[in-house]
Amino acid sequence: MARQRLPDLCVIGGGAGGVAVAEAARRHGASVILVDREGSGAGNQLAGLAGNALFRAAGLAHDMRRAQSFGLAAAEPKPAARAVFEHIRDVVTEVEPRAGAERLEGLGVEVVRGEARFVDRRSIEVDGAQIAARRFVLATGSRPFIPEIAGLDQCRYFTTTTIFDNPYKLTHLVVIGAGRHGLELAQAYRRLGADVSVIDAAKALGRSDPELSAMVLRQVVADGVKLYEQTTVRRVQARSQGIGIELSGPDGRQVTLDASHLLVATGRRPDIETLGLDQAGVKRDPTRPERLRVGDDLKTTNRRIYAIGDVSGGLRYGHAAEHQAQLVVRNALFGLPARYRAALIPRLCRTAPQLAEVGLGEPQVRQRRRQDFTVTRFSLAENDRARGDEEGHGVAKMITDRHGRIVGAGVVGAEAGEVIALFSMAIANGLSARHLAGFVAAYPSYAGIAQHLGALHEQQQSASGGLTWLSRLVRNLP
Numbered sequence: 001m002a003r004q005r006l007p008d009l010c011v012i013g014g015g016a017g018g019v020a021v022a023e024a025a026r027r028h029g030a031s032v033i034l035v036d037r038e039g040s041g042a043g044n045q046l047a048g049l050a051g052n053a054l055f056r057a058a059g060l061a062h063d064m065r066r067a068q069s070f071g072l073a074a075a076e077p078k079p080a081a082r083a084v085f086e087h088i089r090d091v092v093t094e095v096e097p098r099a100g101a102e103r104l105e106g107l108g109v110e111v112v113r114g115e116a117r118f119v120d121r122r123s124i125e126v127d128g129a130q131i132a133a134r135r136f137v138l139a140t141g142s143r144p145f146i147p148e149i150a151g152l153d154q155c156r157y158f159t160t161t162t163i164f165d166n167p168y169k170l171t172h173l174v175v176i177g178a179g180r181h182g183l184e185l186a187q188a189y190r191r192l193g194a195d196v197s198v199i200d201a202a203k204a205l206g207r208s209d210p211e212l213s214a215m216v217l218r219q220v221v222a223d224g225v226k227l228y229e230q231t232t233v234r235r236v237q238a239r240s241q242g243i244g245i246e247l248s249g250p251d252g253r254q255v256t257l258d259a260s261h262l263l264v265a266t267g268r269r270p271d272i273e274t275l276g277l278d279q280a281g282v283k284r285d286p287t288r289p290e291r292l293r294v295g296d297d298l299k300t301t302n303r304r305i306y307a308i309g310d311v312s313g314g315l316r317y318g319h320a321a322e323h324q325a326q327l328v329v330r331n332a333l334f335g336l337p338a339r340y341r342a343a344l345i346p347r348l349c350r351t352a353p354q355l356a357e358v359g360l361g362e363p364q365v366r367q368r369r370r371q372d373f374t375v376t377r378f379s380l381a382e383n384d385r386a387r388g389d390e391e392g393h394g395v396a397k398m399i400t401d402r403h404g405r406i407v408g409a410g411v412v413g414a415e416a417g418e419v420i421a422l423f424s425m426a427i428a429n430g431l432s433a434r435h436l437a438g439f440v441a442a443y444p445s446y447a448g449i450a451q452h453l454g455a456l457h458e459q460q461q462s463a464s465g466g467l468t469w470l471s472r473l474v475r476n477l478p
């Protein structure tokens with residue numbers, strides 16, 4: 001057995017979260033070993049980047065078709081599957097080195113390629129070599145969850161990551177799972193010319209505020225995606241040409257779809273099975289054993305081992321993993337308190353229109369004591385930038401507590417992912433609607449939506465009594 005090493009931190013997994021921990025810890029002078037089974041330091045984040053390139057191509061195709069609304073001749077984009085695939089590959093290849101092992105090594109991180117497995121509470125084994133460390137950070141991400149569907153194991157199907165490796169034309173893409181990933185991809189491939197059907201056993205975009213998700217679903221269906229909700233996939237069958245997919249609808253009606261390709265987008269699960277966690281004393285969540293038991297301080301049941309990013313079982317976003325990385329480094333290196341607040345993490349669905357949410361939504365508020373909260377709404381048709389861009393179909397909602405403090409927001413519309421950042425910052429800093437009303441956004445801009453919501457809230461509060469006595473007093477002054 002090779003000699004043991006004892007760094008300050010050993011990070012397992014070199015994706016979004018692991019790389020962020022390693023970088024931050026090195027900046028503070030800590031010794032860091034990062035172990036990754038691919039050795040690349042890329043993880044699933046490149047899938048996000050590939051998605052972005054695909055959605056941009058799909059957005060352009062859509063704009064070409066609707067160019068007439070802007071006084072230009074509309075044109076059918078004639079997408080070429082291979083050219084779109086090459087575009088996506090080029091974007092990823094350009095960014096990849098920034099996440100790569102060489103850059104980390106340049107920063108002084110020791111990168112070890114291999115599969116990590118705990119041998120006891122303080123050490124792992126990688127390819128026969130043992131590494132003990134003062135602290136470990138689990139950042140192994142997640143893997144696709146593949147449901148048990150009769151015949152699925154006999155079929156070729158894409159997952160939300162492998163679909164980007166496909167250079168061929170998708171004639172009829174059937175997507176199982178209408179969560180965020182399934183719908184984003186369904187709409188994009190539809191706009192790039194494929195026939196697309198999406199099936200969900202429950203409600204499409206069921207994690208989001210239904211009022212907001214309904215606006216997205218309307219557009220996705222208007223684009224020509226066929227949506228089957230509350231529908232079970234009974235069996236899939238590989239045929240000499242394509243795949244047959246047998247469905248059973250909410251009314252018990254049976255339908256068979258003829259697909260050229262199948263995408264399984266039924267969610268993901270933390271990647272923990274091969275880590276030997278029992279040896280390390282890291283326990284699973286008893287109510288959801290596919291997850292770890294992780295506290296707000298991001299520590300597992302072994303206090304020397306943290307879990308961040310997808311493997312921690314919370315919101316699965318690159319920015320969540322990076323935020324958690326900063327908290328862990330503060331705690332592990334300096335003993336500073338770290339408390340992860342999921343309420344600060346923007347949740348973005350990159351359909352068109354985009355759907356972005358942060359903190360509490362209206363459905364959660366309704367479940368709580370509703371009188372303690374105010375929901376302020378603003379139609380994007382009132383925002384001159386959205387109107388000018390022909391993007392007026394949308395709505396923004398802000399949730400405030402009884403002191404006017406912002407506790408949540410949701411936006412459907414163009415650039416929703418940018419607008420939501422203002423609300424995320426407001427929540428992080430305990431700001432209230434008054435602060436939003438008082439900031440100045442450029443005209444015309446989508447950022448103005450946040451300012452308008454703040455101003456609306458203030459007007460509504462003053463109309464309901466708060467400031468009326470003051471205005472009466474001022475009017476009566478000589």
Ligand SMILES: Cc1cc2nc3c(=O)[nH]c(=O)nc-3n(C[C@H](O)[C@H](O)[C@H](O)COP(=O)(O)OP(=O)(O)OC[C@H]3O[C@@H](n4cnc5c(N)ncnc54)[C@H](O)[C@@H]3O)c2cc1C
Pocket residue numbers: 012013014015016017018035036037038039041042043044045046047048049051114115116117139140141142160161181271274275308309310311315316317318319320321
């Ligand atoms: C298709 C797709 C699109 C997405 N789009 C977005 C987006 O637009 N915006 C966004 O914020 N998020 C997006 N996400 C989510 C985002 O990619 C993840 O939340 C993020 O990458 C999580 O970071 P992580 O560090 O937890 O895991 P990852 O980035 O997945 O990294 C995990 C790493 O751990 C390694 N590993 C696993 N097990 C072991 C082991 N035993 N030993 C050694 N190494 C191991 C893996 O090789 C991998 O490199 C997307 C995800 C997918 C799948």
Ligand SMILES: NC(=O)c1ccc[n+]([C@@H]2O[C@H](COP(=O)([O-])OP(=O)(O)OC[C@H]3O[C@@H](n4cnc5c(N)ncnc54)[C@H](O)[C@@H]3O)[C@@H](O)[C@H]2O)c1
Pocket residue numbers: 147176177178179180181182199200201202203204205206207208231232233265266267268314315316317347348349357
């Ligand atoms: N508001 C939010 O909290 C929010 C919003 C969007 C995205 N997100 C994040 O994005 C992550 C990834 O989203 P995702 O789309 O990969 O997963 P997901 O879990 O959100 O969606 C998976 C979908 O697949 C469906 N499904 C599962 N098994 C099925 C089956 N056998 N047949 C048919 N349908 C089936 C589910 O009903 C669900 O709608 C989420 O886990 C979450 O972290 C969160």
